[in-house]
Amino acid sequence: MRTFWNSNRTTSRLLLGGLSLLGVGLTILAFLLARKEASRDFVRDFQEEATARVGLLSNYLNARLLFLDDLARHMEISPPA
């Protein structure tokens, strides 16, 4: 009886330990899956925003170059003072 009881308790402990490990494993797996999903969206949003900023800066500078070119041409036709 005593042996049976001890054996049963050991089995229960092993079962609990196994379930705990499984729980930890599932938690880690769920975290990794959630992180993978979220980080993919995050990286896409970040790249869109960063690229948009670089594009805005580049467009701004090009527009100023065009204006300065016009200004240089304007000096060509400036009337006498």
Add this chain to the structure above:
Amino acid sequence: MTSRGTWRSPPRPNPLNFRAFVANERARVKGIQALEWAPLVTPATRCELEGQIRHDQAAVKGITERDGQGITRSAGQRSSYYPVFFLEPQQGNQAALGYDLGSNPARLAAIEAARDSGEPKATEPITLVQETQSQAGFLIYVPVYDRALPQDGVEQRRMAFRGVVLGVFRTGDLLDAVLAGRPKKGLIGEIQDSVSSWKKGPIYAWRDATGTDVSTRLSLTTHALLPSLPAIHQQIPLAGRTWDVLLKPSPAYIARTLQLPVLLILPGGAGADRPDGLPLLPSHYPEG
């Protein structure tokens, strides 16, 4: 871009005409510190041109330069001068009126490159003469030639060269103007001139609200949320120079956007209601 502004002689540009032409650009576009005209002046024409410009604009005292201590003085003798004779707006830029751009090596190098190539040229990062804070500045020159003369090679362009028009920019003001209205998402980054540094650093740095910049070490928390940090590294050509732009997400941006998995899974996620959005995990993130 082909830039061949030519200057018909003997008519000469006048400040009123210059002001009228740039008024619309100034009203429409933010981020421009000044627009200027700097003619080529030789020792032979210096006295005559200084007299003309004093007549046109009482604010111009003559052709000036800065000494090593930044003190303004009358320009010394040299073979050519490029004084700022017209500029708009005058408010906040008076210090530049009459300043000989050719008295400074960085400015002169870009003028000569523009003169010889017939193309716009930007300076390396510089401190503007009208700078009152500590922003990096730069100038973009476009050469102006005498249209009556040929400009087919370097020698001909040098003979026909009459001066430069230029845009004056402070990088901080420029970036504020470019990104005005853009949501502040928490990106950090920096802009470097590909060849020259400015005061041993970038010419512009994006920091988040806590002062975090690209040099800040990422915390363990941030690494847990996003093991591989994305970054955008692009080059922008700018009138003969190249700007390297580096952008990364800030730790706060990462935490704000990616905290949901942490909230759902990790007990430490309860800290996500902290003002900076970071969960209560070991962190080196500065509190600012």
